Amino acid sequence: MITFNDFTSYNQYIGLAKPLDNDIDVGYYDAPNMLLKSEAIAVDFYRISIKVGYKDKFDPNSKPVNAVFFNSPEMPVGWDVDPTYTGMYLQLSKKAIEENRYLFKSYLDYGQHEALYLTDEEVQEISAVFHLMMKYYKAEKQNFNVLLSYVNVLVSLVEEFYKRQFSTDPKQYSRIVSDFQQSLIDYYKQPVSQLPNVQYFADKLGLTANYLGDIMRHFTQKSTLENIHEFVIKKAKELLVEDKKLNTTQVAYELGFEYPNYFSKFFKKQVNLTPKEYRLQAISKN
Template sequence: MKTFNDFASYNEYIGLAKPLDNDIDVGYYDPPNMLLKSEAVAVDFYRISIKVGYRDKFVSNAKPVNAVFFNSPEMSVGWDVDPNYTGMYLQLSKKTIEENRYLFKTYLDYGQHEALYLTDEEVQEISAVFQLMMKYYESKKQNFNVLLSYVNVLVSLVEAFYKRQFSTDPKQYSRIVTDFQQSLIDYYKQPVKQLPNVQYFADKLGLTANYLGDIVKHFTQKSALENIHDFVIKKAKELLVENQKLNTTEVAYELGFEYPNYFSKFFKKQVNLTPKEYRLQAIHKN
């Protein structure tokens, strides 16, 4: 599989304009003059693509959509598309992301299959921001900070639109939360050797960790990691009270803690009692 390490080589391959900058590239799609079908390729940078009236022939019976797509390093994507869509793209080097991480949200790592679908009004808003971005992009480095500010505006709009998407189709996304919670229950139905983490459940559900985390946070008002911690504490309480033959070290190992001391500190931070204190208090109440 071919990997493109810079904007120039990728743009030449796909039929886009030559980039004016090596760290940020902004432009409009021109499908009649672009490569409309390709095997899977990867890029070693980040891409945000806004496509209007876009239909991918890889998806059977697909209807044209208005959507934002994301590509991140090491993610591969192929395509076979109709030539009658319009749109815009923003390409960001890893250096730009690293130096301005506070500007960019987790959905840069969502992946191609977690697109953001846009309403007509949202397309107009994003198009207006792109016009301003192009103005300052074409003036090159003279207005680099202004360009970055508009990139931040674009990313903030995307964040707002994702929240709208999560809210307008709650059945689809709440099912992901339910599957996450069930996977957490299932995790402790078998002997465990380590604590569960967000990446484990994302892999289990076929999602990126950031995407899963944002959906869980949207519907539970807690991060995926906080949900995991809450469940671990719940299991710890059950083991301490219902299985008193286990000492706290054994409880720690049952939960997947590598070091019992870490379990005690973790439990104390969450409950304001040590495991021993909690057990004694629970026994006294009973």
């Protein structure tokens, strides 16, 4: 599989204009003059691609769509498309991402899971932002900070549109929430040697941690880690009340805490009582 390490070689391969900068590249698609079919390739940079009226021949039953697609380094992508789509693209080097990570949050990970499908109104909003981006891109480094500001606006729009997509098809995403919750339950059905963490569940569900986190926050109003902590506290309370033979040190080990003192501090921070105080209070109530 071919990997393109820079904008210039990739643009030449696909039939896009020569980039004006090595760290950021903005442009419009001209589908009839571009490569419409390719075996899987990869790029060593990030791409945000907005395509309007895009039809993928890999799926003969698909209809033309308006969508945002993401490409991350080393993520393979192939295509076979009709030459009827229009659209825009933004390409960002690893350096640009690392130096401005606060602008991009997690959305560049989404390409591993799903496209963002756009309404006509959303296409118009994104098109307006791209028009301004092109203006400052053509001015090159003279207005680089302004250009980055518009990139930030674009990413903020993507965030809002993804929230709309999450709400439009709640069954698809609520299944992820249910699978996560079941995975938490299953985690403690066997002896554990450490606390559950976000990456463990992301890997279990075949998702990136950022993508899982955004879905969990959208549907539960809590981060993935907050959901994990909430479940650990629930399990701790059950063990403290239902299995009085276990002392608090044993409860800590049952939950996967390496150090009992950390369990006590964690429990008190969440419950405002130490494990011993909670157990005594629960016993006195019963």
